[in-house]
Amino acid sequence: MRDDLIDQVADLIREVARTIVMPRWRRLDDGEIHQKSPGDLVTIADQESERALTAGLRRLLPGSVVVGEEAVAADASVLDRLGADGPVWLVDPVDGTNNFASGEGPFAVMVALVRAGEPAAGWILDAPGDRMIVAEQSSGAFIDGVRLKTRADDPGAAALTGSISRTYFPADLRADLDANAHRFGRVTAGHHCAGYEYPSVATDEQQFAVFWRILPWDHTPGSLIVREAGGAVLHLDGSAYRPGDADRGLLVAANHEIWHTVRGTLLPP
Structure with a gap:
């Protein structure tokens, strides 16, 4: 560049x-x-x-x-x-x-x-x-x-803070999120601003953020910021996120270990 x-x-x-x-x-x-x-x-x-x-x-x-x-x-x-x-x-x-x-x-x-x-x-x-x-x-x-460098450890679900923007989730997945969110230390509904949620993961204000609707202008800038800081930005099925993607939800985490902890806690097999 x-x-x-x-x-x-x-x-x-x-x-x-x-x-x-x-x-x-x-x-x-x-x-x-x-x-x-x-x-x-x-x-x-x-x-x-x-x-x-x-x-x-x-x-x-x-x-x-x-x-x-x-x-x-x-x-x-x-x-x-x-x-x-x-x-x-x-x-x-x-x-x-x-x-x-x-x-x-x-x-x-x-x-x-x-x-x-x-x-x-x-x-x-x-x-x-x-x-x-x-x-x-x-x-x-x-x-x-x-x-920026994201945190490198995984303290476990009970010590994690995150946000879940649940509005657009399908009903069955929303039910799972609601049933399991209490397992974390603190979960908010988010701030209706992806430009806040991504930097807050990169700076360890929170350790994860979960989205369903993923419009490219909302998520492309922050996804690169979190990844370049050492974090993980993957679809809920574990596949890589690309700017043209529009479904499969998105889980943003401070590192890959936290990503797996959050995924397994929110949506257990």
Whole structure:
């Protein structure tokens, strides 16, 4: 990857957050918030952030294409660009929109670069905290320039903290999750923001996170960050996650031993 590209993308994301996203936090009018589907909001900040990021990323990498959350919402065929031969940007202009729209946090701005179907780099900006988490394939993960390393031990289920975003799970799997979640030290319902959940695994704030719906802009940046920090990001059946995947759920863990502990505890054979 071009030596300066990581920093240039980080600068672009920070500029968009500073000039477009944060000025509208807690200042949105009712007419600037819309419902894409029941419970799924979009705001003027999402739309303007995506336009600015799309234009800037194309300038930084001529010949690349962009797959943005709001562009796909307007035209589902945009998602087909993820299979393009050249470099593809994935953009989540405001991750955690419902939090953002309610004047709460967390929320993030996220970008990933995909080459040949695999994540090459990922960026997550904790917008309220101005905290940048970056990863490059085979080069590690960093938070504001400091290398991230996930924990290396597995203290056992009773000592683990994690989140389970259970909303989209099929009923039978949700029943298993509900029946077994008490076996962990602490389980939350998550923060409705993948841009929070992934870094929290990488920094040991929690040791695992479980998802069912895995839209590529939500999970590609964080999955690379956690893997480059030493963690495991695998489907519930143990298969590898790739940006084009859309089912089989996803279990994110601080290391492979914890992944197996969580999988076996939540969904025993």
